[in-house]
Amino acid sequence: xxxxxxxxxxxxxxxxxxxxxxxxxxxxxxxxxxxxxxxxxxxxxxxxxxxxxxxxxxxxxxxxxxxxxxxxxxxxxxxxxxxxxxxxxxxxxxxxxxxxxxxxxxxxxxxxxxxxxxxxxxxxxxxxxxxxxxxxxxxxxxxxxxxxxxxxxxxxxxxxxxxxxxxxxxxxxxxxxxxxxxxxxxxxxxxxxxxxxxxxxxxxxxxxxxxxxxxxxxxxxxxxxxxxxxxxxxxxxxxxxxxxxxxxxxxxxxxxxxxxxxxxxxxxxxxxxxxxxxxxxxxxxxxxxxxxxxxxxxxxxxxxxxxxxxxxxxxxxxxxxxxxxxxxxxxxxxxxxxxxxxxxxxxxxxxxxxxxxxxxxxxxxxxxxxxxxxxxxxxxxxxxxxxxxxxxxxxxxxxxxxxxxxxxxxxxxxxxxxxxxxxxxxxxxxxxxxxxxxxxxxxxxxxxx
Ligand SMILES: [Zn+2]
Numbered sequence: 001x002x003x004x005x006x007x008x009x010x011x012x013x014x015x016x017x018x019x020x021x022x023x024x025x026x027x028x029x030x031x032x033x034x035x036x037x038x039x040x041x042x043x044x045x046x047x048x049x050x051x052x053x054x055x056x057x058x059x060x061x062x063x064x065x066x067x068x069x070x071x072x073x074x075x076x077x078x079x080x081x082x083x084x085x086x087x088x089x090x091x092x093x094x095x096x097x098x099x100x101x102x103x104x105x106x107x108x109x110x111x112x113x114x115x116x117x118x119x120x121x122x123x124x125x126x127x128x129x130x131x132x133x134x135x136x137x138x139x140x141x142x143x144x145x146x147x148x149x150x151x152x153x154x155x156x157x158x159x160x161x162x163x164x165x166x167x168x169x170x171x172x173x174x175x176x177x178x179x180x181x182x183x184x185x186x187x188x189x190x191x192x193x194x195x196x197x198x199x200x201x202x203x204x205x206x207x208x209x210x211x212x213x214x215x216x217x218x219x220x221x222x223x224x225x226x227x228x229x230x231x232x233x234x235x236x237x238x239x240x241x242x243x244x245x246x247x248x249x250x251x252x253x254x255x256x257x258x259x260x261x262x263x264x265x266x267x268x269x270x271x272x273x274x275x276x277x278x279x280x281x282x283x284x285x286x287x288x289x290x291x292x293x294x295x296x297x298x299x300x301x302x303x304x305x306x307x308x309x310x311x312x313x314x315x316x317x318x319x320x321x322x323x324x325x326x327x328x329x330x331x332x333x334x335x336x337x338x339x340x341x342x343x344x345x346x347x348x349x350x351x352x353x354x355x356x357x358x359x360x361x362x363x364x365x366x367x368x369x370x371x372x373x374x375x376x377x378x379x380x381x382x383x384x385x386x387x388x389x390x391x392x393x394x395x396x397x398x399x400x401x402x403x404x405x406x407x408x409x410x411x412x413x414x415x416x417x418x419x420x421x422x423x424x425x426x427x428x429x430x431x432x433x434x435x436x437x438x439x440x441x442x443x444x445x446x447x448x449x
Contacts, residue, residue: 004029004037008264012271017317021225021263026063028070031257031265035216036074038067042091042261045218046071047211049190052080055098055105056209056218057091057261061171064094068101078102081189083196084109084177085220085261086206087116089170096173108185109177110198112205120170127169130234133429134422181207201243202229208250215256222246223275225263227314227321228283231328232422238332244283251276263318275318282313286326290333300334300342325420357395367393371406383414387427394434401442408434 011017025039034048040059044067047054053075059067071079079102084092087109098105120127179185185196195210202221209218221229222243230240250258251273258272259265266272286307293303309326313319334342341348350356361367374389390407397403411431415424 051190058094061093064097087113093171095175199246200239223260226323244280247280361396367397404434
């Protein structure tokens with residue numbers, strides 16, 4: 001029972017994650033007599049109210065059934081209530097499996113969840129593509145969680161985008177909230193008092209739940225045992241400042257147990273305070289530093305290459321940038337308080353990429369010359385510059401298999417050099433995009449029909 005809490009205490013107290021902390025075991029662990037967690041993607045956290053079970057998050061469409069089976073093995077009572085921390089597919093996609101097992105649970109969620117579901121329908125293929133890219137650069141190992149130090153460069157690319165057209169980003173049959181919460185909502189279910197609190201953080205539809213009798217918080221994705229997902233380059237606005245404020249509000253409750261939707265539950269008031277306040281401080285630092293620089297007239301370029309967090313902060317076992325990263329949060333702060341323009345005048349109304357690339361290539365000796373310099377910069381470890389040059393070469397020679405073979409190699413190096421899943425995924429997709437051009441134009445491809 002206490003294994004999971006002992007593990008998280010040991011990791012936090014020592015500052016060393018000596019085993020993976022983002023686990024997807026699909027197994028239930030009891031944290032208290034009346035409280036259990038199924039570690040999945042996302043976790044589902046279950047409370048026995050004495051009059052049925054309350055499940056906080058439902059895991060994803062493809063993991064929900066195993067989660068439901070684990071819960072049913074734990075207790076014979078039905079799940080009467082589903083509490084959505086937010087409307088991301090990995091938190092609500094399993095709801096159909098709960099509904100298939102236990103008739104018509106009450107579904108509690110923020111009032112923006114329904115708007116999110118509508119948006120997912122409107123932008124279905126866009127969201128499928130994003131997720132293929134985002135999770136396509138790493139090996140998705142169920143037992144280790146999604147982030148691994150995988151050294152195999154070519155093996156794990158996402159499936160071809162032609163496979164996606166028939167799929168639905170939000171699993172079909174996902175339940176919509178039947179009880180919508182705006183700012184706050186208090187309820188009593190069986191013997192359990194629950195306060196739902198809305199705050200924006202990763203999303204605009206996020207709730208965190210306070211159970212005052214047991215001084216327990218269900219934190220959803222406000223706590224993910226990675227650097228906060230407040231920067232994601234491919235998704236809609238995140239709210240790093242409000243995220244930090246929510247963490248401070250949780251800490252002010254003096255919780256004795258906090259259970260996140262990813263990563264480990266944490267026990268002990270002092271330990272919880274330290275974790276919540278460390279994460280809040282990191283986010284607050286990024287927000288205030290970027291805003292100060294914006295007020296000082298800095299460009300986005302200056303801000304991106306000036307603002308960072310200390311290495312010892314990013315080494316904390318609950319702040320490692322293995323999923324999202326501070327540089328992406330900087331962009332989101334800029335987007336939140338500024339506009340999309342980065343203050344470089346030429347990028348207000350830019351030339352087509354291919355046109356500029358053609359001109360630069362013809363000035364410098366052609367796409368080959370650009371790539372030769374790209375490779376030299378890569379060898380000298382300036383992969384940022386190397387990738388710019390490789391892109392220019394690729395745009396100048398969009399169908400040239402030789403050029404794209406070399407561009408692909410540079411992006412594979414880039415992918416290996418980056419710690420975050422989001423960067424790895426996008427750079428792996430760039431390598432794959434060039435590889436597809438190689439395959440289509442090298443003449444060696446015999447399986448086109
Ligand atoms: Zn999540």
